[in-house]
Amino acid sequence: MVLQAQSITVEAPGTVANVGSGFDIFAFAMERPADRVRLCLNDRQEVRIIKNIGRGAEGLPLDAQTNIAGFVLLKLREHLRTDQGFDVTVEKGIPPGSGLGSSAASAVASVLAANILLGEPLSREELIPIAMQGELLASGVAHADNVAPALIGGFILIGGYDPLDIIRLPIPSSLWSAVAHPGIEVRTEDARRILPKEVSLRDAVRQWGNVGGLVATLCLGPLERLGKYTTDYIVEPIRATLIPGFHDVKQAALSAGALGCSISGSGPSVFALCLSQDRATQVAAAMIAAFEKHRLTANGYVSQINPSGARVIDHAAG
Amino acid sequence: MVLQAQSITVEAPGTVANVGSGFDIFAFAMERPADRVRLCLNDRQEVRIIKNIGRGAEGLPLDAQTNIAGFVLLKLREHLRTDQGFDVTVEKGIPPGSGLGSSAASAVASVLAANILLGEPLSREELIPIAMQGELLASGVAHADNVAPALIGGFILIGGYDPLDIIRLPIPSSLWSAVAHPGIEVRTEDARRILPKEVSLRDAVRQWGNVGGLVATLCLGPLERLGKYTTDYIVEPIRATLIPGFHDVKQAALSAGALGCSISGSGPSVFALCLSQDRATQVAAAMIAAFEKHRLTANGYVSQINPSGARVIDHAAG
Numbered sequence: 001m002v003l004q005a006q007s008i009t010v011e012a013p014g015t016v017a018n019v020g021s022g023f024d025i026f027a028f029a030m031e032r033p034a035d036r037v038r039l040c041l042n043d044r045q046e047v048r049i050i051k052n053i054g055r056g057a058e059g060l061p062l063d064a065q066t067n068i069a070g071f072v073l074l075k076l077r078e079h080l081r082t083d084q085g086f087d088v089t090v091e092k093g094i095p096p097g098s099g100l101g102s103s104a105a106s107a108v109a110s111v112l113a114a115n116i117l118l119g120e121p122l123s124r125e126e127l128i129p130i131a132m133q134g135e136l137l138a139s140g141v142a143h144a145d146n147v148a149p150a151l152i153g154g155f156i157l158i159g160g161y162d163p164l165d166i167i168r169l170p171i172p173s174s175l176w177s178a179v180a181h182p183g184i185e186v187r188t189e190d191a192r193r194i195l196p197k198e199v200s201l202r203d204a205v206r207q208w209g210n211v212g213g214l215v216a217t218l219c220l221g222p223l224e225r226l227g228k229y230t231t232d233y234i235v236e237p238i239r240a241t242l243i244p245g246f247h248d249v250k251q252a253a254l255s256a257g258a259l260g261c262s263i264s265g266s267g268p269s270v271f272a273l274c275l276s277q278d279r280a281t282q283v284a285a286a287m288i289a290a291f292e293k294h295r296l297t298a299n300g301y302v303s304q305i306n307p308s309g310a311r312v313i314d315h316a317a318g
Numbered sequence: 319m320v321l322q323a324q325s326i327t328v329e330a331p332g333t334v335a336n337v338g339s340g341f342d343i344f345a346f347a348m349e350r351p352a353d354r355v356r357l358c359l360n361d362r363q364e365v366r367i368i369k370n371i372g373r374g375a376e377g378l379p380l381d382a383q384t385n386i387a388g389f390v391l392l393k394l395r396e397h398l399r400t401d402q403g404f405d406v407t408v409e410k411g412i413p414p415g416s417g418l419g420s421s422a423a424s425a426v427a428s429v430l431a432a433n434i435l436l437g438e439p440l441s442r443e444e445l446i447p448i449a450m451q452g453e454l455l456a457s458g459v460a461h462a463d464n465v466a467p468a469l470i471g472g473f474i475l476i477g478g479y480d481p482l483d484i485i486r487l488p489i490p491s492s493l494w495s496a497v498a499h500p501g502i503e504v505r506t507e508d509a510r511r512i513l514p515k516e517v518s519l520r521d522a523v524r525q526w527g528n529v530g531g532l533v534a535t536l537c538l539g540p541l542e543r544l545g546k547y548t549t550d551y552i553v554e555p556i557r558a559t560l561i562p563g564f565h566d567v568k569q570a571a572l573s574a575g576a577l578g579c580s581i582s583g584s585g586p587s588v589f590a591l592c593l594s595q596d597r598a599t600q601v602a603a604a605m606i607a608a609f610e611k612h613r614l615t616a617n618g619y620v621s622q623i624n625p626s627g628a629r630v631i632d633h634a635a636g
Binding site: 021022023024025026157158159160165167169170195196197198199200201204205206207208209210211212213214215216219220228229234 | 342344485487515516517518524528532533537538
């Protein structure tokens with residue numbers, strides 16, 4: 001059988017996981033930065049990584065078993081019981097180790113692209129567990145908090161894993177995020193290793209008051225109260241030690257008018273929530289300036305919550 | 319000055335605190351059982367407990383410093399800088415040590431009654447911290463989770479204590495509670511003493527997934543999902559040891575069609591959430607029958623969520 005030459009490019013956005021109080025359960029999708037994955041069908045029944053380009057791509061493997069975009073395609077092929085071959089080009093817009101869901105974005109773009117080329121046998125929701133396999137490869141834990149919003153967009157609550165329970169929370173249009181990514185790398189594995197196995201019941205209770213408050217405020221308002229509920233008593237105090245100048249950056253964000261500010265995922269990126277684009281722009285600038293005082297050059301991103309997640313950029317049938 | 323003879327009777331409802339996953343942060347008000355407090359102004363500048371009547375009243379003190387209804391009146395007088403005297407009659411409908419907010423209901427009925435007799439210098443929200451002083455006397459912790467819904471009704475989330483942050487969650491009209499109160503007493507102090515100081519981070523994360531899910535489901539639906547989010551990984555497994563037959567009672571409730579079931583407050587009462595009055599009636603009967611197999615006689619209560627809390631029963635000016 002001779003296959004039609006067919007190709008597609010899918011873009012998947014960066015994501016902010018944890019959102020302060022919701023370690024491993026909250027995350028939202030940004031508009032940018034984003035990864036792109038281009039797939040072409042091949043007739044060799046092989047998943048081949050053609051090249052990795054873009055930010056931080058030089059360190060990524062060309063072996064499909066260890067390249068996240070390739071690995072999740074192998075998992076998708078197993079799931080669908082197909083030996084369809086793909087040529088894969090990964091264009092990184094989200095630097096690995098940034099705390100912005102870099103591995104999740106590559107995994108999501110790859111499986112969504114393949115699913116479309118194969119005639120959409122699975123829904124986006126059904127692709128989440130496949131893309132989560134990439135997180136297992138990347139960090140040793142098959143977590144869903146970056147994958148889910150990268151695939152379906154929005155502000156997500158992971159209600160549980162057994163079964164996987166994804167809840168979309170309302171996303172007020174006035175809500176903007178400001179993110180500053182300093183030029184150091186924090187490995188997710190390292191950021192997990194330093195976490196305590198046990199936490200005090202007192203802190204756990206304070207934390208779930210904030211988790212409940214954050215969900216209630218997204219659903220019911222007023223958004224001005226959101227910042228308090230991003231307060232993280234458990235993970236931020238420990239992971240902050242991995243980010244030079246974190247406390248100054250957070251203070252700069254709050255002084256510039258952010259509702260709240262914490263570490264994005266496992267860091268080193270820092271996010272803030274704001275009530276307008278102008279405010280988010282000012283807050284991003286303030287965070288970048290604060291990192292500079294600690295001799296770190298940071299990139300800033302200002303974005304509304306991305307409501308729809310990964311999207312097709314180019315789709316050619318020939 | 320000769321005072322007008324004036325009296326009032328206020329009823330404050332029982333409350334279900336924790337609601338499974340939300341230890342110390344969730345609670346809702348029932349329609350019944352309820353405590354009643356009757357106050358008459360006196361001109362002796364004294365708070366006098368005239369009598370305690372009703373269920374479990376025989377063990378309650380007649381000293382205003384140690385009787386909760388009297389103690390909170392003394393606190394209210396301090397707060398308002400008045401030496402107005404009150405004659406107090408407490409009519410217990412909620413047995414002490416039932417886990418149904420017995421002390422909170424007496425405190426709430428007492429302060430609300432006095433506030434009305436004094437011309438309503440404080441709002442209901444402002445009375446919450448005063449009534450919380452009664453909880454400090456009763457159990458050594460000034461918690462708000464029973465007091466707040468007893469005073470203002472509804473399904474309450476305590477977002478935090480510093481400052482006190484009370485969030486009213488939506489209460490769907492189809493939501494009913496079934497409660498079974500077995501004839502044993504669990505002291506709140508004892509139920510707190512057996513709790514661990516530390517919990518595993520893994521359980522804490524699972525718990526706050528449920529806390530977030532419960533808030534999201536009350537706000538967004540569908541209510542059928544509510545039961546899962548009442549699951550308590552941390553407190554219920556420990557406190558269940560204080561309630562003979564708890565696991566059989568819970569299984570009976572779920573088999574009879576309850577969405578979810580757990581311990582009310584510090585127990586021994588067990589609550590279940592249901593989607594109709596008929597179902598809640600069946601579930602209450604099933605729980606009572608299960609307690610009977612463990613040789614415990616239980617009382618049952620079936621109720622919607624009480625939207626308004628404490629209410630004036632009788633108000634006479636002479």
